Amino acid sequence: MNKFDVIIVGSGASGVFASYEFTKLNTNLKVLMIDKGNSIENRICPIKAGKVEKCIGCSPCNIMNGYGGAGTLSDGKYNITTNFGGDIHKYLGKDKSIELMEYVDKVLCSFDEGETKLYSTKSSNLKTIALRHDLHLLDAKIRHFGTDRNIEILKKMYEFSKDKIDIKFNTNCEDVIKKPNGEYVVITDGGEEFTCDNLILASGRSGSKWMSNICKKFNINLSSNQVDIGVRVELPAEIFKHITDEVYESKIVYQTKSYNDLVRSFCMNPYGQVVAENTNGIITVNGHSYSNPELQSENTNFALLVSNKFTEPFKDSNEYGESIAKLSNMLGGGVLLQRFGDLIKGRRSDDRRMEKCFTIPTLKATPGDLSLVIPKRQLDSIIEMIYALDKIAPGIANEDTLLYGVEVKFYNSKVEVNNNFETSQKNLYVMGDGGGTTHSLSQASACGVYLARYLNELYA
Known part of the structure; x- marks a missing residue:
């Protein structure tokens, strides 16, 4: 059956944490997440594998696409702050945003076998030294897992949610259609069609052009970003x-x-x-x-x-x-x-x-x-x-x-959404870096948690 309550396009940080939260809540919603990239165990860059010296233009790029998104093979650094990394606090408020990011931090640590230090710039005298030279250090709490441990954490998160959430890799969403009854149809490059009541676009940075095209199709307002x-x-x-x-x-x-x-x-x-x-x-x-x-x-x-x-x-x-x-x-x-x-x-x-x-x-x-x-x-x-x-x-x-x-x-053009990340099209949501609202692992992940909780409560 190709009918779902929720379809998430993109399995980056926001998609991963939305799928985690749906699973933890033991939701009755039928959820599908699709991504044009590979599963996490198959995300191997030929350069890092020692097969080539320079980028050979793999399509899709394993560094940018696949489970976990561009953050998977990054250095696994999560900045808990509203001073940079996006504007999630403009929608949820600063306190709620920090609360969600700290929740994300606890989830990540629960899947991590080692111990990591939580750094903080607030207790550092570096800010004073920097100011003497007209340099401004922004406050944040920083959790660093490293690329190697970040991959292992995400593998465990995938195992946690894969039996509750349907996930399709190597599946490119080519188009979206809205039916007269309000349902959305996602059309893939393989000719498959998946129908849903609630559609979440979470295509990340690499999906910026696609996101803009979909929004223009549905007359959803976009504002130019930097x-x-x-x-x-x-x-x-x-x-x-x-x-x-x-x-x-x-x-x-x-x-x-x-x-x-x-x-x-x-x-x-x-x-x-x-x-x-x-x-x-x-x-x-x-x-x-x-x-x-x-x-x-x-x-x-x-x-x-x-x-x-x-x-x-x-x-x-x-x-x-x-x-x-x-x-x-x-x-x-x-x-x-x-x-x-x-x-x-x-x-x-x-x-x-x-x-x-x-x-x-x-x-x-x-x-x-x-x-x-x-x-x-x-x-x-x-x-x-x-x-x-x-x-x-x-x-x-x-x-x-x-x-x-x-x-x-x-930075993706900022998609106009309300405080629940819903666009002017009813039941069409945009979350994470793909909507231009966030541009950090912590804020994108927090966005995914919030939207999963919101939809679960909405249909409880």
């Missing part, structure tokens, strides 16, 4: 050790003197690896880290991102980010790599210069010139931020600091 353009910085872990040992993730914001632009550090990975990821055929860069010391590197990596918002007549911020990433792909065949010293001296990095570099890159990338890719305004802002960070962690502005480009954070 796109962040930047680089992934890699340097010896010792340089940032005094910060990462204390707070692990330091979300630092700086306003440049040259343009008054905001630059922020993002996704810090102590002893981690730089990785490539494929978003709709575009190769960008990201970072991961592991809990197991045997899998750790000698480097720390993090992103430096400049936020870009546009007004009339141009509104498609994601298209802007894609064009820059495509240029990087064209010049480097994927990810470009440059020494900070070469960038400052106005010369490209090449194989000869990289052979003399004391910082050993953790990702095989093409040596090149980022100034040919990243617009001057953003690049100037990134350079200014590096010099500012060098004041609180001397060594960041060293010549052998590595810059990978480009790193692009695509």
